[in-house]
Amino acid sequence: MALQRSLDLYQVPCVRVGAGVLMQCATDCAATGARRALILTSTPIAQLAERLAGALREAGVEPVIHAEVDGEPTRRDLANALAVAANSQVDFVIGLGGGSAMDVAKLVAALHGSAHDFDEIAGNALLLTRGLPLACIPTTAGTGSEVTPIAVIEDEEAELKKGVVSRHLVPDFAYLDAQLTCSMPRGVTASTGLDALTHCIEAYANRHSHPLVDCWALEGIRLIAANLERACEQPDDLAAREAMLIASHLGGMCLGPVNTAAVHALAYPLGGEFHIAHGVANSLLLPHVIRFNAQHEAGRYAAVATALGVIPGGDPHGDAMAGVAEIERLSAAVGIDRRLSDLGIGANALPKMAAAAMSVQRLLKNNPRTVSEADALAIYEAAL
Numbered sequence: 489m490a491l492q493r494s495l496d497l498y499q500v501p502c503v504r505v506g507a508g509v510l511m512q513c514a515t516d517c518a519a520t521g522a523r524r525a526l527i528l529t530s531t532p533i534a535q536l537a538e539r540l541a542g543a544l545r546e547a548g549v550e551p552v553i554h555a556e557v558d559g560e561p562t563r564r565d566l567a568n569a570l571a572v573a574a575n576s577q578v579d580f581v582i583g584l585g586g587g588s589a590m591d592v593a594k595l596v597a598a599l600h601g602s603a604h605d606f607d608e609i610a611g612n613a614l615l616l617t618r619g620l621p622l623a624c625i626p627t628t629a630g631t632g633s634e635v636t637p638i639a640v641i642e643d644e645e646a647e648l649k650k651g652v653v654s655r656h657l658v659p660d661f662a663y664l665d666a667q668l669t670c671s672m673p674r675g676v677t678a679s680t681g682l683d684a685l686t687h688c689i690e691a692y693a694n695r696h697s698h699p700l701v702d703c704w705a706l707e708g709i710r711l712i713a714a715n716l717e718r719a720c721e722q723p724d725d726l727a728a729r730e731a732m733l734i735a736s737h738l739g740g741m742c743l744g745p746v747n748t749a750a751v752h753a754l755a756y757p758l759g760g761e762f763h764i765a766h767g768v769a770n771s772l773l774l775p776h777v778i779r780f781n782a783q784h785e786a787g788r789y790a791a792v793a794t795a796l797g798v799i800p801g802g803d804p805h806g807d808a809m810a811g812v813a814e815i816e817r818l819s820a821a822v823g824i825d826r827r828l829s830d831l832g833i834g835a836n837a838l839p840k841m842a843a844a845a846m847s848v849q850r851l852l853k854n855n856p857r858t859v860s861e862a863d864a865l866a867i868y869e870a871a872l
Contacts, residue, residue: 505734524552562643580623593622670724684736701741746854772825781855
């Protein structure tokens with residue numbers, strides 16, 4: 489094997505996995521010496537936040553609940569959460585929810601008491617410190633945000649999502665409790681699961697792929713292929729839920745050292761301008777980007793197909809296309825829209841989307857095949 493490129497890994501120091509580990513967050517928080525903890529969450533799971541708040545009180549930590557991070561997070565959401573943190577004088581931050589709540593929590597922990605604002609840290613390695621200790625607790629199985637050095641929010645004026653990438657965003661604690669994901673609606677289970685699948689595939693078929701990350705990505709793909717439909721059909725199946733949560737976490741572990749590529753870059757305008765759920769946007773674009781990339785990198789996508797359960801036929805490009813067919817079958821089986829037109833997006837919107845996608849060079853540079861603005865437009869047209 490050839491000498492590999494250098495790789496930096498920044499991982500969560502403490503990851504707890506298992507049914508019921510949510511409550512251990514209170515003990516861990518108290519052990520840091522924290523006196524007041526901010527729980528950033530969303531309205532639909534405020535009841536879970538109350539459970540955690542009770543455990544924090546018993547551990548001697550005063551909880552402050554901010555349950556207003558609903559939907560894709562915006563700059564306004566971040567500003568409001570920062571104000572609550574400052575006014576409440578918290579000394580610990582907990583993100584409880586999907587990627588939205590966790591991403592806002594990561595940015596609040598980073599920016600609390602800082603002289604910098606979001607614009608100054610947006611981009612790669614511009615955030616150089618974090619103000620408060622941080623715990624993240626996912627209630628969906630998709631983003632893997634509880635382990636990533638990444639936080640993404642929507643810039644309302646630019647109508648585009650913007651990301652902060654920094655090792656200082658990696659939480660101190662993460663809790664993978666499958667019981668917390670059983671209340672996810674079927675649609676959220678499906679879209680977040682396909683988001684995790686996209687993370688794993690884009691990390692494996694990537695210009696900066698690495699053998700150490702490859703094993704996480706392929707195992708994540710296998711777990712999702714084997715468990716996503718079951719998690720959608722049998723929401724109380726804890727084994728399927730835990731498998732999806734682990735797959736999401738593995739996908740998140742891939743994002744720091746390798747990150748995603750063209751699918752995510754092209755999905756950003758769908759979220760920023762049309763407010764399409766991130767997982768839906770990714771799953772819709774994934775087959776079309778693979779078809780584009782497989783002309784250049786069939787072998788990697790053939791391995792993805794095998795991880796998805798496709799029996800190899802011996803022709804890498806043919807196997808890659810069989811993998812695309814399996815992804816499309818899986819998306820249809822869990823009820824995800826497969827065309828931009830199904831989401832109300834017309835042909836006249838595509839040129840602006842293609843231009844916006846080209847601004848996400850931090851992800852496009854990872855793609856196995858160079859993507860021009862004309863290529864981006866052609867991919868959107870294929871997805872229409």
